Amino acid sequence: MPSIDVCFSPELLHLYDLKGKAVVAVDVLRATSTMVTAFAEGASHIFPVMELEECRGFAERGCLTAAERNGIKAEGFDLGNSPFAYMNGNVAGRDIAITTTNGTRAIRLSEAAEEIVVGAFLNLQAVVNHLRELNLDVLVVCAGWKGQFNLEDTLFAGALVERLNDSFSYEHDSALAALYLYQTAKQDLVEFLRQSSHVRRLEHLEIHKDIEFCLRHDVYDVLPVWRHDRLVDLVRVGEVKS
Numbered sequence: 001m002p003s004i005d006v007c008f009s010p011e012l013l014h015l016y017d018l019k020g021k022a023v024v025a026v027d028v029l030r031a032t033s034t035m036v037t038a039f040a041e042g043a044s045h046i047f048p049v050m051e052l053e054e055c056r057g058f059a060e061r062g063c064l065t066a067a068e069r070n071g072i073k074a075e076g077f078d079l080g081n082s083p084f085a086y087m088n089g090n091v092a093g094r095d096i097a098i099t100t101t102n103g104t105r106a107i108r109l110s111e112a113a114e115e116i117v118v119g120a121f122l123n124l125q126a127v128v129n130h131l132r133e134l135n136l137d138v139l140v141v142c143a144g145w146k147g148q149f150n151l152e153d154t155l156f157a158g159a160l161v162e163r164l165n166d167s168f169s170y171e172h173d174s175a176l177a178a179l180y181l182y183q184t185a186k187q188d189l190v191e192f193l194r195q196s197s198h199v200r201r202l203e204h205l206e207i208h209k210d211i212e213f214c215l216r217h218d219v220y221d222v223l224p225v226w227r228h229d230r231l232v233d234l235v236r237v238g239e240v241k242s
């Protein structure tokens with residue numbers, strides 16, 4: 001039986017051997033929720049990058065550029081980190097280069113894995129189906145916040161553990177802790193997260209609408225995976241039955 005484990009911060013990745021594993025990179029608020037939304041809205045490819053300058057350079061390649069630092073859209077870029085900015089035809093048929101405070105880092109620091117899947121509550125079931133198919137040991141890599149643990153990514157890990165419960169074993173207590181947390185919170189995730197650091201930190205930015213949206217489950221049948229130097233949606237390219 002394959003195992004599932006949870007890494008609470010990219011800074012802890014040195015504790016894990018990613019070789020032969022499937023990583024699920026998650027930044028519920030908001031980077032991976034936004035990437036999933038972008039694919040659902042017809043984006044072609046997404047280039048997650050770590051630095052602002054590198055991201056800016058993708059404009060020459062015809063990409064839309066997206067950048068966020070500390071919750072705010074960085075100056076001079078086309079898009080920020082709100083899923084709503086990627087709707088209404090804004091990204092259909094376009095390649096996007098994106099850098100965010102935490103989420104893009106979690107993806108890029110996981111490159112040693114056999115497979116990197118981008119997860120969010122919005123595409124939870126698509127991720128579950130893919131992991132069952134892959135049958136590899138799974139490591140959920142929580143983006144956290146600047147190296148620190150956060151609640152929202154751990155809740156996603158718990159939701160994933162709950163849905164895979166019957167066919168994955170737990171290697172460490174982290175998976176069990178995430179599961180217990182999710183089971184405590186799932187009746188009302190918005191309420192549970194009211195005192196969380198993300199909500200308190202970004203309260204002044206009035207992104208409540210984003211938070212509620214990012215906590216919705218199974219909205220999109222989208223499966224972003226890392227291929228060579230970019231994310232592609234496996235559902236769109238026909239490698240997964242929709």
Ligand SMILES: O=C(O)[C@H](CS(=O)(=O)O)OP(=O)(O)O
Nearest residue numbers: 029030031071100101102103
């Ligand atoms: O844009 C977001 O919601 C966060 C902002 S912060 O770093 O948590 O302040 O960035 P993300 O990279 O999506 O975690």
Ligand SMILES: [Mg+2]
Nearest residue numbers: 027029030102
């Ligand atoms: Mg985040």
